[in-house]
């Protein structure tokens with residue numbers, strides 16, 4: 001057969017993809033994570049990649065302070081590493097290819113020690129050819145359950161939702177080049193939107209129930225503006241655990257890789273749509289079906305209206321408050337030039353000064369244009 005230079009889209013002999021399993025791990029446990037090609041029926045017979053046969057991969061739940069050993073086995077289509085996004089762990093296990101570990105070749109394996117010192121919501125994905133391998137389905141979630149039982153508000157149950165998109169053309173995922181990224185940097189926009197790997201999420205809830213949603217944007221490029229049609233949402237945490245102040249929100253804007261932790265009180269029976277809202281259009285992502293409940297509101301619903309403040313974070317912010325208004329000790333400027341864009345970086349096209357102008361309305365003694373700004377303008 002003629003070599004096209006593209007990754008194969010052949011599905012012959014591949015196992016059907018499954019849905020993610022919830023895996024509870026304890027301190028000292030070992031876990032095996034295998035990467036294999038799978039097939040998925042979605043506008044065609046698609047060849048994808050999966051951790052342990054599912055897209056998304058297993059949803060790991062671990063107690064705060066635990067350490068586990070993960071044996072990664074790579075039987076996928078490309079060499080890989082596993083990056084544990086957001087976790088504070090030993091650098092050598094964080095999946096940085098060629099710097100802290102060698103790539104895991106196809107047919108090879110790697111053993112890593114993963115630590116979970118902080119409560120919150122994290123995820124894992126490849127740090128090699130993310131444009132291809134992550135788009136193909138290599139992503140999974142991690143919930144680190146807090147030691148302090150009062151860390152999060154009361155809730156009836158929890159649910160993890162991955163938000164993603166996929167470019168499907170002529171019954172295949174639009175092919176990627178084997179030799180290197182053939183779409184901009186980390187990836188591309190898709191034409192199919194996915195929640196937990198499916199085009200139409202279906203979930204069940206009951207009136208009076210409070211459900212915690214752990215949301216992560218696993219798309220390579222697309223921002224998601226997540227919303228629900230009706231019930232109130234309380235934003236309680238993000239990339240680094242809980243927020244200093246909880247807030248009620250109408251929508252949650254998530255950049256690629258970003259996470260949000262939000263509690264939802266289902267107040268009325270019927271359908272609650274999951275939506276991705278843009279200025280031009282609202283995309284439907286699926287729905288919860290909310291059943292009437294005979295026994296009324298529980299303890300979680302009773303405390304839902306309360307907006308809590310984290311005293312520890314409030315104190316930490318107070319301690320650095322004086323730094324916000326003072327002159328910086330040093331001004332550093334970083335300039336990055338992409339090979340593709342060198343020709344356009346002429347003296348006539350100077351970097352836009354907009355980011356150098358303070359956007360905060362608070363009074364500041366800083367000059368409107370910093371030394372870094374001036375330096376950039378001279379390039």
Ligand SMILES: [Cu+2]
Pocket residue numbers: 083085125257
């Ligand atoms: Cu990451």
